[in-house]
Amino acid sequence: MAYETAKEIIQSLPLRLKEGSGAGVDILYHFKISGANGGDFTVAVKDGKCEVASGLSGEPKCVIESTDENYSDAEWGRINVQMAVMFGKIKVSNIGSMMKFVEMFIPVKDLK
Numbered sequence: 001m002a003y004e005t006a007k008e009i010i011q012s013l014p015l016r017l018k019e020g021s022g023a024g025v026d027i028l029y030h031f032k033i034s035g036a037n038g039g040d041f042t043v044a045v046k047d048g049k050c051e052v053a054s055g056l057s058g059e060p061k062c063v064i065e066s067t068d069e070n071y072s073d074a075e076w077g078r079i080n081v082q083m084a085v086m087f088g089k090i091k092v093s094n095i096g097s098m099m100k101f102v103e104m105f106i107p108v109k110d111l112k
Contacts, residue, residue, distance in 0.1 A: 003108050005037035006068035009075050013043055013105060014050040021104040023048045027097060030060040035068030045104060062097035066090040077109040 003009045010031055022045045029043040042053045042060070066074070070089045073079040084090040092098045 003075075003111075004072065006033045006035070006066075006071040006075075007037050007039055009072055009108055010041050010043070011052050012108070013052050016106040016108070016111070017045070017048075017050045018104055018106055021048070022046070022050065025100070025104070027062070027100065028058045028060045029097070029101060030056050030063045031071075032056070032063065032065040033068050033071050034066070038066075038068035038071070045101075050104075060093075062092065062094040062101070064090065064092055064098070075108040077107070 003012045010033070024047065026046045027044075029045075031041040031043065033039055033041070039054060040056045042055060042057050044051045044053075044058070066089065070079065070084060074081045074084055074090060079089070081090065085092055
């Protein structure tokens with residue numbers, strides 16, 4: 001299945017959690033994605049499971065802000081994520097927590 005929009009990509013996170021990842025982890029992420037294909041999402045990773053909910057709830061360890069286009073381009077590898085963060089196209093409140101996120105999930109571009 002192809003996930004094209006930022007909303008679809010974020011909602012696919014439970015399916016993309018790498019096996020064995022997230023064990024012993026308890027992290028809450030907030031995604032604030034602007035644009036027609038975005039929205040606000042709370043992503044909870046706890047004890048090897050991932051849940052995505054619409055809206056923002058709880059106290060996040062990391063907030064990610066982006067346009068829908070920049071977020072989907074980052075997941076698909078169409079833009080350099082480090083450069084996008086450096087130039088403010090994607091804003092990340094906690095780089096350490098974001099690095100953990102990157103470790104735990106299979107990027108959309110790598111799905112088979």
